Amino acid sequence: RIMRPDDANVAGNVHGGTILKMIEEAGAIISTRHCNSQAGEPCVAALARVERTDFLSPVCIGEVANVSAEITYTSRHSVEVQVNVMSENILTGAKKVTNKATLWYVPLSLKNVNKVLEVPPIQYARKEQEDEGKKRYEEQKLDRLETKQRNGDVIFPVINPELHTVGYSQSSLIHLVGPSDCTLLGFVHGGVTMKLMDEVAGIVAARHCKTNIVTASVDAINFHEKIKKGSVITISGRMTFTSNKSMEIEVFVDADPFVDEPRERYRAVSAFFTYVSLSKEGKPLPVPQLLTETEDEKRRFDEGKGRYLQTKAKRQAQVQQAAR
Amino acid sequence: RIMRPDDANVAGNVHGGTILKMIEEAGAIISTRHCNSQAGEPCVAALARVERTDFLSPVCIGEVANVSAEITYTSRHSVEVQVNVMSENILTGAKKVTNKATLWYVPLSLKNVNKVLEVPPIQYARKEQEDEGKKRYEEQKLDRLETKQRNGDVIFPVINPELHTVGYSQSSLIHLVGPSDCTLLGFVHGGVTMKLMDEVAGIVAARHCKTNIVTASVDAINFHEKIKKGSVITISGRMTFTSNKSMEIEVFVDADPFVDEPRERYRAVSAFFTYVSLSKEGKPLPVPQLLTETEDEKRRFDEGKGRYLQTKAKRQAQVQQAAR
Amino acid sequence: RIMRPDDANVAGNVHGGTILKMIEEAGAIISTRHCNSQAGEPCVAALARVERTDFLSPVCIGEVANVSAEITYTSRHSVEVQVNVMSENILTGAKKVTNKATLWYVPLSLKNVNKVLEVPPIQYARKEQEDEGKKRYEEQKLDRLETKQRNGDVIFPVINPELHTVGYSQSSLIHLVGPSDCTLLGFVHGGVTMKLMDEVAGIVAARHCKTNIVTASVDAINFHEKIKKGSVITISGRMTFTSNKSMEIEVFVDADPFVDEPRERYRAVSAFFTYVSLSKEGKPLPVPQLLTETEDEKRRFDEGKGRYLQTKAKRQAQVQQAAR
Numbered sequence: 002r003i004m005r006p007d008d009a010n011v012a013g014n015v016h017g018g019t020i021l022k023m024i025e026e027a028g029a030i031i032s033t034r035h036c037n038s039q040a041g042e043p044c045v046a047a048l049a050r051v052e053r054t055d056f057l058s059p060v061c062i063g064e065v066a067n068v069s070a071e072i073t074y075t076s077r078h079s080v081e082v083q084v085n086v087m088s089e090n091i092l093t094g095a096k097k098v099t100n101k102a103t104l105w106y107v108p109l110s111l112k113n114v115n116k117v118l119e120v121p122p123i124q125y126a127r128k129e130q131e132d133e134g135k136k137r138y139e140e141q142k143l144d145r146l147e148t149k150q151r152n153g154d155v156i157f158p159v160i161n162p163e164l165h166t167v168g169y170s171q172s173s174l175i176h177l178v179g180p181s182d183c184t185l186l187g188f189v190h191g192g193v194t195m196k197l198m199d200e201v202a203g204i205v206a207a208r209h210c211k212t213n214i215v216t217a218s219v220d221a222i223n224f225h226e227k228i229k230k231g232s233v234i235t236i237s238g239r240m241t242f243t244s245n246k247s248m249e250i251e252v253f254v255d256a257d258p259f260v261d262e263p264r265e266r267y268r269a270v271s272a273f274f275t276y277v278s279l280s281k282e283g284k285p286l287p288v289p290q291l292l293t294e295t296e297d298e299k300r301r302f303d304e305g306k307g308r309y310l311q312t313k314a315k316r317q318a319q320v321q322q323a324a325r
Numbered sequence: 326r327i328m329r330p331d332d333a334n335v336a337g338n339v340h341g342g343t344i345l346k347m348i349e350e351a352g353a354i355i356s357t358r359h360c361n362s363q364a365g366e367p368c369v370a371a372l373a374r375v376e377r378t379d380f381l382s383p384v385c386i387g388e389v390a391n392v393s394a395e396i397t398y399t400s401r402h403s404v405e406v407q408v409n410v411m412s413e414n415i416l417t418g419a420k421k422v423t424n425k426a427t428l429w430y431v432p433l434s435l436k437n438v439n440k441v442l443e444v445p446p447i448q449y450a451r452k453e454q455e456d457e458g459k460k461r462y463e464e465q466k467l468d469r470l471e472t473k474q475r476n477g478d479v480i481f482p483v484i485n486p487e488l489h490t491v492g493y494s495q496s497s498l499i500h501l502v503g504p505s506d507c508t509l510l511g512f513v514h515g516g517v518t519m520k521l522m523d524e525v526a527g528i529v530a531a532r533h534c535k536t537n538i539v540t541a542s543v544d545a546i547n548f549h550e551k552i553k554k555g556s557v558i559t560i561s562g563r564m565t566f567t568s569n570k571s572m573e574i575e576v577f578v579d580a581d582p583f584v585d586e587p588r589e590r591y592r593a594v595s596a597f598f599t600y601v602s603l604s605k606e607g608k609p610l611p612v613p614q615l616l617t618e619t620e621d622e623k624r625r626f627d628e629g630k631g632r633y634l635q636t637k638a639k640r641q642a643q644v645q646q647a648a649r
Numbered sequence: 650r651i652m653r654p655d656d657a658n659v660a661g662n663v664h665g666g667t668i669l670k671m672i673e674e675a676g677a678i679i680s681t682r683h684c685n686s687q688a689g690e691p692c693v694a695a696l697a698r699v700e701r702t703d704f705l706s707p708v709c710i711g712e713v714a715n716v717s718a719e720i721t722y723t724s725r726h727s728v729e730v731q732v733n734v735m736s737e738n739i740l741t742g743a744k745k746v747t748n749k750a751t752l753w754y755v756p757l758s759l760k761n762v763n764k765v766l767e768v769p770p771i772q773y774a775r776k777e778q779e780d781e782g783k784k785r786y787e788e789q790k791l792d793r794l795e796t797k798q799r800n801g802d803v804i805f806p807v808i809n810p811e812l813h814t815v816g817y818s819q820s821s822l823i824h825l826v827g828p829s830d831c832t833l834l835g836f837v838h839g840g841v842t843m844k845l846m847d848e849v850a851g852i853v854a855a856r857h858c859k860t861n862i863v864t865a866s867v868d869a870i871n872f873h874e875k876i877k878k879g880s881v882i883t884i885s886g887r888m889t890f891t892s893n894k895s896m897e898i899e900v901f902v903d904a905d906p907f908v909d910e911p912r913e914r915y916r917a918v919s920a921f922f923t924y925v926s927l928s929k930e931g932k933p934l935p936v937p938q939l940l941t942e943t944e945d946e947k948r949r950f951d952e953g954k955g956r957y958l959q960t961k962a963k964r965q966a967q968v969q970q971a972a973r
Contacts, residue, residue, distance in 0.1 A: 033415045043416040063509045091357045092357070092369075
């Protein structure tokens with residue numbers, strides 16, 4: 002579809018959240034279609050996880066985003082979907098790869114939303130494809146368990162914070178979940194959640210560096226719990242780490258299902274977003290260093306540095322491998 | 326894309342206007358891409374006309390609409406695009422053709438919006454395709470001239486109208502044209518206008534028959550004049566004709582460019598929409614007859630009857646041809 | 650226009666904010682049109698104030714809202730607009746008055762946004778109309794000055810608050826001002842701000858009483874300062890008073906214009922919203938009493954009680970006058 006002014010920031014760059022939402026919609030369509038391809042209980046595919054994805058080049062207003070999706074692996078209860086986004090300038094004809102994302106979906110019964118159904122197996126062209134998919138499946142399963150344990154953290158408000166501290170830029174947003182945010186099962190689309198997460202992360206980043214910013218990458222996102230229509234969700238973001246030219250922001254999604262049920266607030270999703278600051282010519286700008294004050298902030302900064310160095314090393318390894 | 330609750334009426338049927346908007350977006354993308362395919366002045370394709378289109382089957386919330394578009398003819402300054410819409414129930418896998426529409430676009434220069442550029446010619450597989458296209462081109466050109474003359478009419482409000490009269494159901498809506506309604510050139514997308522027209526026509530139809538209604542077809546729509554960002558548009562609809570099971574509604578779009586220029590209000594678009602009333606099981610219901618009071622109303626009723634009988638005759642001819 | 654699922658809460662009642670946004674759009678159109686009716690500098694009417702308005706009856710999904718607007722007074726630099734909203738059930742034909750609102754607009758030059766232009770005078774049918782308008786004009790001018798002084802207050806976050814305290818239900822929302830939120834001048838539409846304010850107030854009310862709630866009335870809202878495109882606005886709400894069956898919520902709008910200019914955060918708008926809780930049958934429910942803890946909370950509770958009793962007395966006087 003054509004990117005509109007509403008999809009973009011003041012500098013004309015399309016929000017990463019808009020792209021994430023389109024990716025998730027494509028993934029939900031293809032996996033729901035696949036899971037219903039054999040006679041049986043009708044179901045809807047629910048997003049369980051998005052693997053780390055890089056935003057390779059910014060998309061601008063007026064460009065057309067082409068989204069294509071393919072099922073690359075199926076386990077007994079989950080589907081792996083590979084989604085590619087190409088942006089096309091229909092005036093010049095120029096095309097660029099914008100995103101490659103991997104998503105995991107789980108089929109939930111339309112009759113009983115707590116029942117996970119079986120996924121019809123796909124055919125692989127080569128045996129290695131199945132083996133590699135299985136490896137990816139096992140890896141993400143492990144990672145999901147790990148993040149679940151990390152999830153107790155809460156963002157406390159800070160009064161009169163100083164410039165460039167964590168408290169200065171941290172932000173939160175509440176959203177009442179309406180009907181168009183939801184699937185047929187009455188639960189929030191993963192893509193809607195990711196769009197709101199990107200919005201909060203973007204505000205944190207802009208508050209910190211006070212310049213034009215764009216999403217550079219999103220770490221793996223795990224959807225631990227479903228969020229029901231009518232819930233109020235609180236999306237909170239705080240900066241965890243800055244390198245010379247990038248900012249890492251941790252985002253939490255907490256759900257309050259207060260209308261229907263007497264249940265407590267719970268953590269539904271959490272993730273790390275990385276942002277860069279761009280000049281008017283689209284060049285990356287230096288970022289003010291994050292000032293850490295408490296022990297927890299220092300620990301999170303070091304953990305963020307670890308993730309940053311790991312990603313950097315991985316990318317260099319890929320470049321070297323490609324050069325061989 | 327997946328149809329959401331907001332795209333649909335209370336009974337779950339997707340508004341014809343939502344479909345028309347998707348059709349137009351697909352047409353605008355393919356024709357803008359084509360017109361920029363040769364080096365030259367960059368341009369944006371503006372919608373000039375939509376041929377009569379039938380809504381073959383209603384689309385429901387949760388279904389996926391697949392839109393495909395193809396360029397079928399080019400004249401020196403215009404492009405004919407054929408758009409097909411299929412609705413797909415991703416739970417059952419069932420697919421239905423929903424719409425086949427033909428749209429005409431004209432390339433306007435990005436630098437000078439009043440300059441119409443030349444269209445790169447397409448290749449035809451067979452000579453007959455070109456000849457048939459040329460015939461369609463000449464026909465629509467004639468029809469556009471004709472409608473232009475019919476356009477002086479205004480809808481006056483009626484005080485305390487009686488049930489089932491024209492005055493009882495007539496309705497109008499005003500809309501302030503915002504940035505996301507517009508193309509790169511700062512003019513309203515044809516699809517946005519059609520969506521609003523369908524909304525008004527739907528209110529007229531529902532007021533008349535007080536049941537669940539859906540768009541059955543839209544007559545050819547000509548876009549006489551562009552509408553600029555910041556304009557206020559008034560969309561007015563009145564019922565012109567009823568058969569046993571259908572209602573014809575005439576819709577006008579008038580633009581007030583009051584902020585920027587000292588120009589008078591002008592008629593930008595006009596069209597006829599046909600609606601049917603559906604029972605809960607999706608069967609067509611009888612429609613109360615329209616009561617005509619003035620001479621003009623009687624004349625318009627007769628003209629509407631003419632269009633109705635003509636369409637009916639055409640359809641029967643097609644059925645007979647198909648049966649041979 | 651027809652009310653859609655996204656305009657409403659889970660119980661099908663349309664959000665007060667949606668109605669306020671429609672009212673403001675109608676007011677902005679009619680006053681911009683009027684201020685441009687004489688040759689001269691083109692201008693856009695900016696919302697300066699909304700008088701107290703009551704929501705007389707809830708509107709439901711599928712109903713049509715008819716909005717009509719009329720200019721009732723002009724001073725040298727401002728326009729008073731009276732807007733009426735009727736909801737119509739198009740299936741039954743039943744109509745109800747939903748709102749009567751009075752809005753004040755000021756014409757700002759399109760070339761120089763800081764220049765307030767002169768308003769063309771309107772003709773009055775009777776001399777008394779002009780005199781009464783002048784009286785209303787003077788009254789609102791006074792009130793605007795008063796509120797300006799009251800505006801330093803900030804909502805501080807509370808950690809681990811108890812049920813039914815002020816801290817328990819207070820909420821805030823951040824919003825990045827995008828292009829479709831803005832007028833031609835690049836400033837946020839008053840209606841967009843009011844819709845967000847109602848959203849926050851609604852969440853505060855729902856958190857407090859955990860039932861289905863609807864907007865009952867909005868106190869006079871003054872728009873002290875414009876908010877520019879690209880700003881981040883923080884909308885915060887806290888409960889100030891509860892009667893047996895109503896809740897009063899104070900809402901602040903603070904703007905951070907951090908992208909373009911090095912200006913400090915400023916208070917742009919503030920207002921009081923009153924909510925009631927409704928049973929499934931649409932009857933008002935008792936509301937848990939607000940627990941006040943600090944001196945400030947107790948003072949605000951008393952002030953709220955004052956406003957509540959004053960409004961109640963006014964309404965009774967009107968009823969008695971009508972009965973005579």
